[in-house]
Amino acid sequence: DSGVTQTPKHLITATGQRVTLRCSPRSGDLSVYWYQQSLDQGLQFLIQYYNGEERAKGNILERFSAQQFPDLHSELNLSSLELGDSALYFCASSVGYEQYFGPGTRLTVT
Amino acid sequence: GQQLNQSPQSMFIQEGEDVSMNCTSSSIFNTWLWYKQEPGEGPVLLIALYKAGELTSNGRLTAQFGITRKDSFLNISASIPSDVGIYFCAGLQTGANNLFFGTGTRLTVIP
Numbered sequence: 483d484s485g486v487t488q489t490p491k492h493l494i495t496a497t498g499q500r501v502t503l504r505c506s507p508r509s510g511d512l513s514v515y516w517y518q519q520s521l522d523q524g525l526q527f528l529i530q531y532y533n534g535e536e537r538a539k540g541n542i543l544e545r546f547s548a549q550q551f552p553d554l555h556s557e558l559n560l561s562s563l564e565l566g567d568s569a570l571y572f573c574a575s576s577v578g579y580e581q582y583f584g585p586g587t588r589l590t591v592t
Numbered sequence: 593g594q595q596l597n598q599s600p601q602s603m604f605i606q607e608g609e610d611v612s613m614n615c616t617s618s619s620i621f622n623t624w625l626w627y628k629q630e631p632g633e634g635p636v637l638l639i640a641l642y643k644a645g646e647l648t649s650n651g652r653l654t655a656q657f658g659i660t661r662k663d664s665f666l667n668i669s670a671s672i673p674s675d676v677g678i679y680f681c682a683g684l685q686t687g688a689n690n691l692f693f694g695t696g697t698r699l700t701v702i703p
Binding site for chain 2: 484486513515524525526527530532537538540572574579580581582583584585586588
């Protein structure tokens with residue numbers, strides 16, 4: 483158990499809808515990262531927050547947004563969903579260079 | 593983004609055999625991490641490397657930070673069935689905040 487929690491575990495929704503994925507980092511970790519992993523693919527970095535502020539942006543679509551709250555949990559919002567958004571979404575947290583991953587949310591868009 | 597190429601792409605080995613895999617890039621990295629991912633799970637950090645030439649072990653796993661800083665290697669000795677999974681390398685560049693992940697090596701261990 484990495485100490486990073488993510489909810490929900492699974493999510494099934496229709497095209498055009500909006501969903502919110504939630505992540506709670508390890509106790510004491512200030513950084514939260516979001517990644518997308520499509521079927522049997524590597525992990526694509528989406529966005530990083532550090533202590534409530536956006537720190538780095540990767541290949542994140544404009545339809546996607548994230549935020550980190552004062553209690554350091556983070557949410558990833560995905561809107562106007564398309565079939566191609568079906569993937570595993572992971573968050574990770576770190577206090578240094580080593581990132582620890584949560585169990586992921588599997589999103590299926592039908 | 594940066595491209596980290598891992599080889600081999602997949603491996604089928606007999607239980608008890610040793611395994612070697614590598615990760616290469618055209619760019620320099622100042623930190624290398626190795627992760628293992630099992631189906632439906634999140635990646636689990638195995639080993640972290642911080643200095644060129646560094647050799648670090650974690651049980652039967654040994655990883656090395658390449659001298660050129662453009663590559664890293666992971667060895668697994670005396671493989672067992674629970675070693676099955678996808679192994680990812682990840683690199684961090686100076687001044688960057690995010691990891692770049694490799695393409696993964698899928699390991700299958702035949703009992």
